[in-house]
Amino acid sequence: MVQKRAAILEVLRNSQGHLQADEIFRRVKQYYPNMVLATVYNNLHALTNDGYIRHIKTATGADFYDKTPTPHEHALCVNCGKLIDADLGDLAAHLRERADIPVLSYDLILHTVCPDCDNGCDQNNT
Amino acid sequence: MVQKRAAILEVLRNSQGHLQADEIFRRVKQYYPNMVLATVYNNLHALTNDGYIRHIKTATGADFYDKTPTPHEHALCVNCGKLIDADLGDLAAHLRERADIPVLSYDLILHTVCPDCDNGCDQNNT
């Protein structure tokens, strides 16, 4: 059994959902203090390949890893930078139906204000 | 009049559509041999801000610049790496209508096999 791989998966599963590599690294390091970032990347790739997690690439260069491997959409909060799940129905079907070219796959990131920030104190009430 | 900015815009407008910064750099350099990559980025940002062109960020880290500033979708050919336009109807409206969260904007890149590659010699006919 691969302990460190399991620990990385555990950390992700115990999180609210979507973490970046460096945050995973920081958390796993508490249990394995001499772990190195490359190990995190190694195992995240392996876990992604094996279908345990999902790798979400963003245009900002900071990728997220999702504990839920089944396909669904994501949104980035423009206020706090958190990645959250978005429900868009069967978007893949819609895209394949409407597109004038074959759609093998796609990368989509919505930009939103997440519920936490919307309820928060960042509204311009003077 | 800003000559180099105009030259960069010209190069983009004379292209088939979507270029990366380093390709623009290579082309403009033929006319201004001592130009520097930072100047290309400076002017691409300025042209984007002024609405002349469009900046398309990809998850692969290699951004494209589009001579057509009006909103439309894009697809990346998995075979040749070219970025092409895609017609998906009014996707923005569809997303806003279906999403369970506010949609301020979005980044979408389809993955496809472009017509050129589809007609080409890369089909596995033995």
Place this chain on the structure above:
DNA sequence: CCTCCTTTTAGAATTGTTCTAAAAAGAGTA
């Protein structure tokens, strides 16, 4: 204990982009 294969480590390398500070270029005024 040996051998083989996988995982991990340490640190350098990569890549596209951004930043910084100094030099150069223009525009307007006298």
Place this chain on the structure above:
DNA sequence: TACTCTTTTTAGAACAATTCTAAAAGGAGG
């Protein structure tokens, strides 16, 4: 032409997330 002010350009360093490389460590089976 000379002076000032602002914008643009240059050169090269810095950055940040990720990937790579080669060596070391670990574990399983015989």
